[in-house]
Amino acid sequence: MALKLYGYWRSTASYRVRIALNLKQLDYEYIPVHLVDEGGQQHQLPYRTLNPARLVPTLVDDDEDLILHQSLSIIEFLDEKYSRGVALLPRHCLERARVRALAQDLACDVQPLGNLRVLQALKTDFAATPAQQHAWAAHWIERGFSALEQRLSTQSGKYCFDFDVTMADVCLVPQAYNARRFGIDMSRFPLISKIVDNCEQLPAFAQACPESQLDAPAC
Amino acid sequence: MALKLYGYWRSTASYRVRIALNLKQLDYEYIPVHLVDEGGQQHQLPYRTLNPARLVPTLVDDDEDLILHQSLSIIEFLDEKYSRGVALLPRHCLERARVRALAQDLACDVQPLGNLRVLQALKTDFAATPAQQHAWAAHWIERGFSALEQRLSTQSGKYCFDFDVTMADVCLVPQAYNARRFGIDMSRFPLISKIVDNCEQLPAFAQACPESQLDAPAC
Incomplete structure (x- = not known):
């Protein structure tokens, strides 16, 4: 699958991006990063290479060779790239x-x-x-x-x-x-x-x- | 002047919007809201009517009958509305x-x-x-x-x-x-x-x- 979302079930920011992916009717692979177990997997390799801020979520888009962080940036990117599904920002x-x-x-x-x-x-x-x-x-x-x-x-x-x-x-x-x-x-x-x-x-x-x-x- | 910026000299978020207004070559009236004096003018009327979060900055655009808060939202609005000056977001x-x-x-x-x-x-x-x-x-x-x-x-x-x-x-x-x-x-x-x-x-x-x-x- 081209889109991969690294997230955590209870992370508010990950939850936002899951909703946006669903509203845009986009399939994605969900890859959990446990924020508590093992002292927090976000602090370990390989995740911290993907996102040096050691926060979730991170979106990987293999089609675009894109590694993108910050949930609001991810959501606007999905909305601008994909016209399918719900338009998440108004036109004006x-x-x-x-x-x-x-x-x-x-x-x-x-x-x-x-x-x-x-x-x-x-x-x-x-x-x-x-x-x-x-x-x-x-x-x-x-x-x-x-x-x-x-x-x-x-x-x-x-x-x-x-x-x-x-x-x-x-x-x-x-x-x-x-x-x-x-x-x-x-x-x-x-x-x-x-x-x-x-x-x-x-x-x-x-x-x-x-x-x-x-x-x-x-x- | 159509654009009015309510801000505070040392507020990081106000400083962002001042830079953006300058890069867009836009004239504006600067209206200080002192965050410390009098227990914080942001907590008082009339400012808290303009911005119920009692944070700075707030942009008022009389041309559009717009009262807008959140510095990043203000900056993207200025960039989308005004083609003059520097383009603050890339095209792609x-x-x-x-x-x-x-x-x-x-x-x-x-x-x-x-x-x-x-x-x-x-x-x-x-x-x-x-x-x-x-x-x-x-x-x-x-x-x-x-x-x-x-x-x-x-x-x-x-x-x-x-x-x-x-x-x-x-x-x-x-x-x-x-x-x-x-x-x-x-x-x-x-x-x-x-x-x-x-x-x-x-x-x-x-x-x-x-x-x-x-x-x-x-x-």
């Missing part, structure tokens, strides 16, 4: 800007602050307890979701951007999954919750969920 | 993807971890001392720059992407400014240092530097 530059900004609200201002390496650093540097790590991650999700809920009140429809599924939804659903994991009370965010529900009814989102991946632990 | 989708990924390495994985609100939270939640705040910010910059230095060894030229100034350089120069502020030994990153030097010789970069802004403190 002003609308594209709004969708990118919503996606970046999550990918720049929420997800990086609560991911595994940051929680590990809080433990190492500040002896953070599991409860303190949990509260830290929850704080940034709640702060990000509060702002996003306000933004969505002026521009959302069935999905983040009107009635079209876009890259903003592709980022929102994994962040909501992560929020539930950290025990966030989602009833405080009714618009986000409604949009997430609408997305999760689509097979492209449902099939990308962490528990359905081959590297998810058995129940 | 594969090359665009590489430039976006480099920009996101900084905008997603470095800058958000060491910005003011995170350093303030470390103090509040973990009683971090100024030295610990400093070490935290420096750690993420060094980690991000180490990965970036490796990536640039296979794809850079005079600038991050070959011999063209792109959005990747627009993100790199402010991050290097921030790194120097945190005392990072830049001799460890010779490719990054060379590219930053090349960029800083261009008036569009030089004129955007924090110390030249109207809200910078007097020397």
Whole structure:
């Protein structure tokens, strides 16, 4: 298969790219990189040669001789290269800007602050307890979701951007999954919750969920 | 003036947008939002109505009735709307993807971890001392720059992407400014240092530097 996705079942950024690949109706080989076992396979060869930042995901496209990192960059690349499936960015530059900004609200201002390496650093540097790590991650999700809920009140429809599924939804659903994991009370965010529900009814989102991946632990 | 940029002199993300506006040869009105004075003007009305995330920058384009946040989204919008000046993204989708990924390495994985609100939270939640705040910010910059230095060894030229100034350089120069502020030994990153030097010789970069802004403190 030409497309190979290196990812981890519970990684929010990997989850985004799985959704995008499904929405674009693209077949791909999924290659798990376990972020915890063996001290983290992302720190080992051969993965760190593919991605020196030692983060997931990485997309390899053998057709293009391409090794690409950063989930948002991967998603826009897939959208620009493949016209099939759902268009993940609107056609008008002003609308594209709004969708990118919503996606970046999550990918720049929420997800990086609560991911595994940051929680590990809080433990190492500040002896953070599991409860303190949990509260830290929850704080940034709640702060990000509060702002996003306000933004969505002026521009959302069935999905983040009107009635079209876009890259903003592709980022929102994994962040909501992560929020539930950290025990966030989602009833405080009714618009986000409604949009997430609408997305999760689509097979492209449902099939990308962490528990359905081959590297998810058995129940 | 149709374009208004709300920003802060030392904010890395505001600095990116100032560079982009200069490279696109666009006039704009700069409206300072002081992130420290009065408990942070970003938390107050009227700014928080413009940007509920209470972060800078925000671009207002009166021609389009547009209020846009997130620096990378703003930069791509300016590049797509205005053909004048420097093209900040390459034409080929594969090359665009590489430039976006480099920009996101900084905008997603470095800058958000060491910005003011995170350093303030470390103090509040973990009683971090100024030295610990400093070490935290420096750690993420060094980690991000180490990965970036490796990536640039296979794809850079005079600038991050070959011999063209792109959005990747627009993100790199402010991050290097921030790194120097945190005392990072830049001799460890010779490719990054060379590219930053090349960029800083261009008036569009030089004129955007924090110390030249109207809200910078007097020397």
